[in-house]
Amino acid sequence: MKTRKYEKAILEIINNSYDHLSAEEVFAKLKESEPKVVLASVYNNLNALVAEDKIRRVAVEGQKDRYDRMTRHDHLVCKCCGAITDFHFDDLTRAIEEKLGEKILGYNLNVIYMCPSCKAKNTL
Ligand SMILES: [Zn+2]
Ligand SMILES: [Zn+2]
Structure with a gap:
């Protein structure tokens, strides 16, 4: 699927980060290597990766959702x-x-x- 073309890059960003990035932060990092990416496709990829258990969503009350690697912690x-x-x-x-x-x-x-x-x- 065309919309998943950033999946690998997004997965890499999250797996190499300890910062609990929000979708906007992932977007900003991805833009460095993929200047044409739009925020909506970052959201789509993040949702798909969460659904497939490749990354996890960290929900904290009163904050934006963050994304994190799957390693048990x-x-x-x-x-x-x-x-x-x-x-x-x-x-x-x-x-x-x-x-x-x-x-x-x-x-x-x-x-x-x-x-x-x-x-x-x-x-x-
Ligand atoms: Zn504090
Ligand atoms: Zn964490």
Whole structure:
């Protein structure tokens, strides 16, 4: 499909980034190598990649959706500035499955906290 022609480049941008990019940020990066790309096709590609489990969407209340690589990790979200930080908790899949009595496909965990720089500002 013609609309998927940027798929590989978009996948590469996301897999090489630790910044939790929004669609607009992916668009800006892609434009450096593909000046003719339009934002709508970035959205289409992102949606398709999420549907195919090639990338994941990170939804944080009050923020734009971000896009992230699939490698298993969780997120710390600062309740003051909204910064998203990768964090590796022990895999909770087994604990959840035991409690639920069912197999699960996965989970999304956003741990809300106050990031070190906000904390420093607050104690001044
Ligand atoms: Zn913060
Ligand atoms: Zn992440």
